[in-house]
Amino acid sequence: MVDWNNGDDSSDLRPEQPEHEAPAEDETPVEQPTEELEPVVEEPTPETEPEPAAYEPEPEPELEPELDAEPTSLLKKEISFRRKPKAPKEPKEKKAKAPKEPKEKRSGLKKEISFRRKPKDDAGEPVVKEPKAAKEPRKSRQRSTGPKRVKRLVGLKIGASQLAAARVVNNGSPELVQVAREDLEHGIVVGGELREPELLAEALRAFFRKHKLPKQGVRLGIANNRIGVRIFEIAGIADPKQLENAIRFRAQEALPIPIEEAVLDYHVLGERIDDEGAKVRRILLVVAYRELIDRYVAACRKAGIRLAGIDLEAFALLRALGEPHSDEDGPSDAALVVVSIGHDRSTFAVSDGRACEFTRVLDWGGATLDIGIARELDCAPSEAEPLKRELSLASASVPEGYTQEQLDRAREAVQRQLQTFARELVSSLQFYQNQPGSLGIGEIVITGGTAHLGGVADELQRLIGVRVAVGDPLMRVKLGKKVREAGQLGSLAVAIGLGIED
Helix, strand or coil, X not given: CCECCEECCCCCXXXXXXXXXXXXXXXXXXXXXXXXXXXXXXXXXXXXXCCCCCCXXXXXXXXXCCHHHHHHHHHHHHHHHHHHHHHHHHHHHHHHHHHHHHHHHHHCHHHHHHHHHHHHHHCCCCHHHHHHHHHHHHHHHHHHHCCCCCXXXXXXXXXXCXXXXXXXXXXXXXXXXXXXXXXXXXXXXXXXXXXXXXXXXXXXXXXXXXXXXXXXXXXXXXXXXXXXXXXXXXECCCCHHHHHHHHHHHHHXXXXXXXXXXXXXXXXXXXXXXXXXXXXXXXXEEEEEHHHHHHHHXXXXXXXXXXXXXXXXXXXHHHXXXXXXXXXXXXXXXXXXXXXXXXXXXXXXXXXXXXXXXXXXXXXXXXXXHXXXXXXXXXXXXXXXXXXXXXXXXXXXXXXXXXXXXXXXXXXXXXXXXXXXXXXXXXXXXXHHCCCCCCEEXXXXXXXXXXXCXXXXXXXXXXXXXXXEECCCCCCCEECCCCCCCCCHHHHHXXXXXXXXX
């Protein structure tokens, strides 16, 4: 996950690239930045854990919520049990202290368990057996606190035309237990930037209430031309603090804005030893304008939503539509290219199977087709949208309510707009392949609402010359009992990816 508390940004870092292009030379994001951009996580701390000296079964439930505290709590128990055998010396002092025995029971469970019961129950029993009695609670606690590490996340995508959410339980294989989406008033979010925070807060509040979605553990996805990704290497630094300072220094050199105005996060993708024996780390750097992030965070806070993280939509796409690879799998021989076609913009991401190598936000979406059809038929875009949904580039059938002429002209308008989109995709692919170490392109996977337009994948394949297929957002998750497959799953791909924890 990515923590957005320190920062930097840019996708304006590309010297000779159009505004819609993401980062410059080393730009690239990562697939599952194990550290998804996590802004503000408000979870209980292990500091409220009971004192290690007391060993009664009641404290068990307090250890379950905070799995990260488990190692500490178990260590405390082990230390306290080691001291138990030394306690038998105390009975010798019982002569004068026997009358005060009740006070000792109230003051500590350690004495109550180890000595007071023994003399009363079976005075002749060897004291050596006491540690066994004390270890029983410890074993039961281990079984109750160390079990399954279940993480529930609600992936939230705020688009220009709709809100989409996916609730995922990450316990081994991710399980999709709930999906929800609602139309969002146009103008609240434009080009990935939040224009109306107050209206978004109201919409989110109503959305979460209507679908009974949890307001905790929510991971928000963002995609914008003002977010930049860089990949670079740093050698010879072992200390984490020095590494962080070196990364910030490198970021400051590359960014076109002051570092204090940006949110910065990084993730170590891997490391190697160079010819001189120095450790070289490969770093993924993500930067975004602080003001851009703060507006989304403020709107979520007003809606009562507690964010567990903020992540790039590109990373979420790659998680949802590509199986994760490890170093043991070896290097891939072809890149995974995923494109999510949204309402007014599309997210383009390239991965080597382990990390996002390149990402860019394209100023082209389903609304572009509405405008093209509207111009051709001399009507409003809102009137052209229903025809777009009925239209198919692979079928000659005429939708009810339209003439053959209208259908032919609308189809031609769509094909012209797809030519523009194909050029954008080719330009992005060429930019990626000009980077050192880039891979060949084997296939382009498309998703998003517009990906469901009949024949769109075949048309793009014809224009680009690379195989294009419609992705399955459910390929990485198993469906919960209450979840049914719904139409237009492409618009849920980002939300599902945001809910997956790799």
